[in-house]
Amino acid sequence: MRKMDKIILEMRGITKTFPGVKALNNVNIKVREGEIHALVGENGAGKSTLMKVLSGVYPAGTYEGDIVYDGEVRRFSTIADSEHLGIIIIHQELALVPLLSIAENIFLGNEIASGGVIDWRETFSRTRELLAKVGLKEAPATLITDIGVGKQQLVEIAKALSKKVRLLILDEPTASLNETDSDALLRLLMEFRAQGMTSIIISHKLNEIKKVADNITILRDGGTVETLDCHKEDISEDRIIKGMVGRDMEDRYPSREPKVGETLLEVKNWNVFHQHHRDRQFLHDVNFTVRAGEVVGIAGLMGAGRTETAMSIFGRSWGHKITGEVTMRGKPVDVSTIPKAIDAGLAYVTEDRKHLGLVLINNIKENTTLANLEGVSRSGVIDDRKETKVATDYRSLLRIRSHSIYQETVNLSGGNQQKVVLSKWLFTNPEVLILDEPTRGIDVGAKFEIYSIINQLAAEGKGILMISSEMPELLGTCDRIYVMNEGRIVAELSKAEASQETIMRAIMRSGEKH
Amino acid sequence: MAGQTSASNQTSIGAYLKNNIREYGLLVALVVIMVFFQIITQGVLFRPVNITNLILQNSFIVIMALGMLLIIVAGHIDLSVGSIVAFTGGLSAIMLVKWGIHYSIVVPICLVLGGIVGAAQGYWVAYQKIPSFIVTLAGMLVFRGLTYLVLQNRPIGPFPKDFQSLSTGFVPDLLYFVNPAPETIANFFSLVVVLVLVALAVYFGLKNRAINEKHGTENEPFVFFVLQMAVTAIVAIFLGYQLATYKGFPNVLVVMALLIALYTFLTNRSTIGRRIYAMGGNEKAAKLSGINTERLTFYTFVNMGVLASLAGMIIAARLNSATPKAGVGFELDVIAACFIGGASASGGVGKITGAVIGAFIMGVMNNGMSIVGLGIDYQQLVKGLVLLAAVFFDVYNKNKG
Numbered sequence: 001m002r003k004m005d006k007i008i009l010e011m012r013g014i015t016k017t018f019p020g021v022k023a024l025n026n027v028n029i030k031v032r033e034g035e036i037h038a039l040v041g042e043n044g045a046g047k048s049t050l051m052k053v054l055s056g057v058y059p060a061g062t063y064e065g066d067i068v069y070d071g072e073v074r075r076f077s078t079i080a081d082s083e084h085l086g087i088i089i090i091h092q093e094l095a096l097v098p099l100l101s102i103a104e105n106i107f108l109g110n111e112i113a114s115g116g117v118i119d120w121r122e123t124f125s126r127t128r129e130l131l132a133k134v135g136l137k138e139a140p141a142t143l144i145t146d147i148g149v150g151k152q153q154l155v156e157i158a159k160a161l162s163k164k165v166r167l168l169i170l171d172e173p174t175a176s177l178n179e180t181d182s183d184a185l186l187r188l189l190m191e192f193r194a195q196g197m198t199s200i201i202i203s204h205k206l207n208e209i210k211k212v213a214d215n216i217t218i219l220r221d222g223g224t225v226e227t228l229d230c231h232k233e234d235i236s237e238d239r240i241i242k243g244m245v246g247r248d249m250e251d252r253y254p255s256r257e258p259k260v261g262e263t264l265l266e267v268k269n270w271n272v273f274h275q276h277h278r279d280r281q282f283l284h285d286v287n288f289t290v291r292a293g294e295v296v297g298i299a300g301l302m303g304a305g306r307t308e309t310a311m312s313i314f315g316r317s318w319g320h321k322i323t324g325e326v327t328m329r330g331k332p333v334d335v336s337t338i339p340k341a342i343d344a345g346l347a348y349v350t351e352d353r354k355h356l357g358l359v360l361i362n363n364i365k366e367n368t369t370l371a372n373l374e375g376v377s378r379s380g381v382i383d384d385r386k387e388t389k390v391a392t393d394y395r396s397l398l399r400i401r402s403h404s405i406y407q408e409t410v411n412l413s414g415g416n417q418q419k420v421v422l423s424k425w426l427f428t429n430p431e432v433l434i435l436d437e438p439t440r441g442i443d444v445g446a447k448f449e450i451y452s453i454i455n456q457l458a459a460e461g462k463g464i465l466m467i468s469s470e471m472p473e474l475l476g477t478c479d480r481i482y483v484m485n486e487g488r489i490v491a492e493l494s495k496a497e498a499s500q501e502t503i504m505r506a507i508m509r510s511g512e513k514h
Numbered sequence: 515m516a517g518q519t520s521a522s523n524q525t526s527i528g529a530y531l532k533n534n535i536r537e538y539g540l541l542v543a544l545v546v547i548m549v550f551f552q553i554i555t556q557g558v559l560f561r562p563v564n565i566t567n568l569i570l571q572n573s574f575i576v577i578m579a580l581g582m583l584l585i586i587v588a589g590h591i592d593l594s595v596g597s598i599v600a601f602t603g604g605l606s607a608i609m610l611v612k613w614g615i616h617y618s619i620v621v622p623i624c625l626v627l628g629g630i631v632g633a634a635q636g637y638w639v640a641y642q643k644i645p646s647f648i649v650t651l652a653g654m655l656v657f658r659g660l661t662y663l664v665l666q667n668r669p670i671g672p673f674p675k676d677f678q679s680l681s682t683g684f685v686p687d688l689l690y691f692v693n694p695a696p697e698t699i700a701n702f703f704s705l706v707v708v709l710v711l712v713a714l715a716v717y718f719g720l721k722n723r724a725i726n727e728k729h730g731t732e733n734e735p736f737v738f739f740v741l742q743m744a745v746t747a748i749v750a751i752f753l754g755y756q757l758a759t760y761k762g763f764p765n766v767l768v769v770m771a772l773l774i775a776l777y778t779f780l781t782n783r784s785t786i787g788r789r790i791y792a793m794g795g796n797e798k799a800a801k802l803s804g805i806n807t808e809r810l811t812f813y814t815f816v817n818m819g820v821l822a823s824l825a826g827m828i829i830a831a832r833l834n835s836a837t838p839k840a841g842v843g844f845e846l847d848v849i850a851a852c853f854i855g856g857a858s859a860s861g862g863v864g865k866i867t868g869a870v871i872g873a874f875i876m877g878v879m880n881n882g883m884s885i886v887g888l889g890i891d892y893q894q895l896v897k898g899l900v901l902l903a904a905v906f907f908d909v910y911n912k913n914k915g
Contacts, residue, residue, distance in 0.1 A: 358796065370803045428804075
């Protein structure tokens with residue numbers, strides 16, 4: 001093994017607080033020069049926040065603790081400061097301009113120019129060199145929108161190389177890549193390591209981490225759990241999971257005695273074409289049922305079609321050329337517009353609460369009643385006292401922490417924002433609630449509260465359809481789990497049958513078939 | 515967790531002032547500007563005849579600002595209102611003057627036509643998702659062109675007397691028989707109305723506070739309530755008295771006041787108003803909450819068309835002629851009024867009272883600078899700077915808070 005003794009980066013005692021949430025609590029991490037250092041942890045464990053502190057997205061002074069890079073304490077106040085020293089971060093959502101070319105994107109903000117005039121010849125030849133380094137065979141003039149996500153990821157890396165990167169940080173680089181592209185990317189990282197470059201990789205895919213990492217630092221609930229040295233011992237995936245989860249499943253999910261009743265929602269032969277690529281069928285013959293008092297999960301990888309299924313049912317808010325049948329309590333219902341879907345007894349709690357769930361500049365009260373203003377008004381005039389009472393009641397029922405119902409929702413923590421979205425939908429008195437990633441980006445305590453609310457709703461006889469990318473969450477809360485892959489339901493598992501392995505196996509097996 | 519609920523209904527005065535700095539700031543700015551011009555014009559500004567003029571000159575800007583505010587809150591803009599003013603003014607002139615139709619028929623027809631014009635633009639914005647800036651820029655050209663066409667490049671006038679008096683007339687003195695001082699007070703009725711309105715405002719203000727207290731809703735600090743009531747009452751009574759010594763209330767003042775009341779109610783209390791604010795704040799979230807955002811957008815443009823048409827008739831009647839050049843540049847005054855009044859260019863934020871005060875700030879400046887004899891060059895320059903300053907004040911406050 002190469003010698004990797006020099007510590008290139010040390011983050012000491014990093015603490016970062018947001019209104020209502022302590023995102024990082026005394027985090028410590030040491031990264032050696034020339035290694036691939038993996039950073040793992042559950043959603044909300046603080047990985048991305050830590051990297052934002054490192055790269056200067058959260059400037060010095062907004063957090064506590066020290067960043068020691070290359071032997072000196074650094075205080076970055078902008079991203080440019082950290083980039084200047086060769087720390088480059090590639091975010092999960094790629095920061096490329098779709099309608100500019102590969103070359104233009106690589107040198108965006110860093111153009112090869114004299115006196116403001118771009119030297120295209122030099123730009124293109126440098127781009128070709130960089131593309132060769134990352135193994136991407138595309139012309140520099142190709143537009144970003146015309147290449148796939150895997151290649152876009154490589155363009156991002158080429159862009160990092162153009163900035164003389166010394167420490168490359170990749171946030172979930174393979175999350176939206178297929179296997180071949182993922183492998184290529186990982187091989188590239190190993191090549192860079194051979195050339196002496198340091199990388200930090202954030203990933204959920206433990207098998208990949210096992211393949212490439214030299215050291216693994218585990219975060220949980222905003223704190224460092226441990227750092228595992230992959231060269232000293234053979235680290236199994238279970239060993240990593242143990243560190244990430246840290247405690248038994250029972251603690252994380254409130255228990256519940258399911259009392260399953262009649263079938264509420266049934267979806268039959270649901271076929272949907274893609275919203276934008278209109279000749280591409282996206283969902284194929286999706287069938288499922290949700291019964292009263294039941295929590296039903298939909299598992300699947302990113303892009304499997306789970307959110308699209310939910311949104312296309314909820315008032316055709318996604319897709320086109322939608323065919324199929326939806327019944328409630330055995331009777332066909334019209335869900336062709338959102339108001340009709342709401343009338344039919346459906347509610348959809350979106351995965352993207354900031355953009356699709358809340359009017360952030362409005363207060364808790366206004367958001368709570370938005371989907372059912374009729375419930376607090378008479379002939380088009382809002383009854384202020386009634387509305388205030390409704391909002392106050394939900395605020396205490398769901399324990400929304402705020403100084404009053406007049407607080408703007410933009411100032412609430414993620415968990416409390418999610419509770420406001422839930423309030424909004426509960427006030428429409430739905431029979432079936434579709435919850436899309438209901439605990440994404442909220443801290444562990446708030447998650448437990450959301451699970452408790454879900455249990456309470458099920459106990460009241462409502463049907464819950466829960467979409468989640470966190471398998472333990474589905475396993476911990478659901479009575480039955482559907483598995484989706486590539487727009488199809490590929491398995492239906494009872495609580496007894498369901499496990500991470502059976503779900504993954506169902507996904508893999510269906511992937512081979514198509 | 516209940517411990518974190520709002521414990522007190524008594525917000526501290528400092529905190530209250532900080533939260534409401536925009537609204538008070540705007541009122542204070544209007545008062546300061548008025549006092550400034552009162553001094554600099556050596557008392558001409560507050561003369562009864564000038565106050566009457568101020569109202570007549572600005573009524574149509576205020577009326578259009580009501581509709582424009584809804585459009586801006588919804589996240590759009592309407593550049594065509596100046597052209598709609600000319601177009602509907604022209605149509606009304608043709609019907610009244612050329613065809614000799616009675617105004618009681620022409621006025622509703624023109625309002626409907628205005629609505630159709632608004633619908634014609636709203637359709638492209640709401641259902642075809644073309645940016646309103648482009649649609650109404652096209653509308654601005656199209657309706658200006660149509661105005662030239664229907665008027666055949668010539669002004670039409672004069673209007674029948676009864677139609678004219680709608681815009682330039684005054685509410686008659688219904689209480690002339692009990693007027694205690696006929697030699698100074700020309701219209702006793704208007705003075706009585708002002709006093710009654712002020713009394714009602716105080717009564718309902720106090721009543722509302724009492725109800726709020728009972729239900730535990732937040733009240734503004736009492737000092738502010740008294741101060742606000744006192745200032746409003748003094749200003750209202752003073753202006754009412756001044757008007758009463760001249761000819762009383764102009765008809766358009768009554769129309770304007772009723773519309774302001776209606777739209778304030780609409781924005782504060784109605785489901786439609788709430789939905790427009792939600793849509794402007796986050797259109798996707800509003801849509802996913804079951805709000806028909808297309809229809810709502812469509813109707814805000816229809817509404818704007820109707821109000822612009824009303825303004826068009828008021829202007830035509832006031833000038834006693836419909837000209838192809840009527841209303842040129844009005845859209846800018848109307849939009850500026852909304853932004854000075856605190857509306858946000860990205861939608862979701864703005865108040866009717868703000869837009870009205872914004873319109874009067876513009877109006878008083880126009881009027882005052884004209885009296886002083888400042889040329890149109892300086893007038894434009896000053897107005898532009900005031901607009902920029904007002905919006906900067908907003909942005910500054912937002913970033914600081």
